[in-house]
Amino acid sequence: MHILHTRAELHSALQSKPRPVLVPTMGNLHAGHLALVARARELGSTVIASVFVNRLQFGPGEDFERYPRTLQRDAEQLRSAGCDLLFAPDEAQMYPSPQTFHVRPDPLLAGELEGASRPGHFEGVTTVVLKLLQLVQPGVAVFGKKDYQQLLLIRAMVEQFALPVHIEGVETVREADGLAMSSRNGYLDASQRAQAPQLHHALRELAQRVRAGCRADELRDAETAAEQRLRSLGWQPDYTSVRRRRDLQRPQPEDLARGDQLVVLGAARLGGTRLLDNLEI
Ligand code: PAF
Numbered sequence: 001m002h003i004l005h006t007r008a009e010l011h012s013a014l015q016s017k018p019r020p021v022l023v024p025t026m027g028n029l030h031a032g033h034l035a036l037v038a039r040a041r042e043l044g045s046t047v048i049a050s051v052f053v054n055r056l057q058f059g060p061g062e063d064f065e066r067y068p069r070t071l072q073r074d075a076e077q078l079r080s081a082g083c084d085l086l087f088a089p090d091e092a093q094m095y096p097s098p099q100t101f102h103v104r105p106d107p108l109l110a111g112e113l114e115g116a117s118r119p120g121h122f123e124g125v126t127t128v129v130l131k132l133l134q135l136v137q138p139g140v141a142v143f144g145k146k147d148y149q150q151l152l153l154i155r156a157m158v159e160q161f162a163l164p165v166h167i168e169g170v171e172t173v174r175e176a177d178g179l180a181m182s183s184r185n186g187y188l189d190a191s192q193r194a195q196a197p198q199l200h201h202a203l204r205e206l207a208q209r210v211r212a213g214c215r216a217d218e219l220r221d222a223e224t225a226a227e228q229r230l231r232s233l234g235w236q237p238d239y240t241s242v243r244r245r246r247d248l249q250r251p252q253p254e255d256l257a258r259g260d261q262l263v264v265l266g267a268a269r270l271g272g273t274r275l276l277d278n279l280e281i
Helices: 007-015 031-043 071-080 121-136 148-160 183-187 190-195 198-211 216-232 253-258
Strands: 002-004 021-025 047-051 085-087 140-144 166-170 236-244 262-270 273-280
Touching: 002 007, 007 085, 007 121, 021 031, 021 121, 031 047, 031 071, 031 140, 031 166, 047 071, 047 121, 071 085, 121 140, 121 148, 140 148, 148 166, 148 262, 183 273, 198 216, 198 236, 198 262, 198 273, 216 236, 216 253, 216 262
Parallel strands: 002 085, 021 047, 021 140, 047 085, 140 166
Antiparallel strands: 236 262, 262 273
C-alpha cells in the first residue's frame, strides 16, 4: 500500500489507477471502518482510504484537539485489509488557504438532529467530502450507516451537484453487546463502557414500540419515554427520534398507514462523551 501525503503524490498515483473506490475516514480505525474497506474491495479494483481529521466539522469546544490521531496503526490496518492507497494529507494540503467557500446543505435535512446539536457540522462534512471527491475523482465512495444523516446529506449533495460518483452505504458494525463501533468509544472509562450499550437498547425499545403499531401522535410520547429512560440511567440525551428513512422528516399518519420505511436515531452524552446510533425499522 502506498501512503500519499500530498496532492501531487495523490495525482501521480491515480494516473495509473483512475476512478478508484474511496473510503473517507478521520482515522483511529476500527472494525466498522474495515467493513467499509471490505465493501470497497468488492466494488472496484483499486481502493483508496483517506485519513484526515477535518477541523471544519468540529464546533467550538468539541473534541478536534483530542481526536485520536493514530496514523501508523491505521496504515497497518488498512494494509492488512487490502487497501491499495492511503491519502493522509495535513491541513496545509487540504486547506492551503483558509476555506472561505463552503457547501451549504439543505437546512431541512441538515438543520435537525445532529445539525441542531452541532451547528455547522454538516457544512464542514459536506465541504471536505466535496473536496475529497474532487481530489480523488472516485467512481464509488463508501460511508457507514452509523452516521445516517451524514450519509443522506452526502447522497443529496452528490445528486444536487450531479457529481459523477456512486455513494455506497454500509451497515453499522457492533460490539458483541450491541454498542455501535466508533472512534469516540475510546474516550469511555470502564464503567461508562459497560453502560454504553444502553443507547442501542433504548433505540431498540423505541423501534419495537413503533413496530408494535404506534400511531403518529403517539410517537413523541414514545421518544420522550426513551429519553427519560436514558436520563434515569445517567445519560444526557440530545435526541431520540423516529424519522422517515428517505428524508429524515417526521412520519405523518399517512406515512405510517402506507408502511413507509422508518429509522430510529439517537444521540446522547455519557459523561464527556457523545455517542450516536440508529436502527432501521
Ligand atoms: O464520517 C467521518 O469519519 C467524517 O465525517 C468524514 C466523512 C470522513 C468527513 O470528514
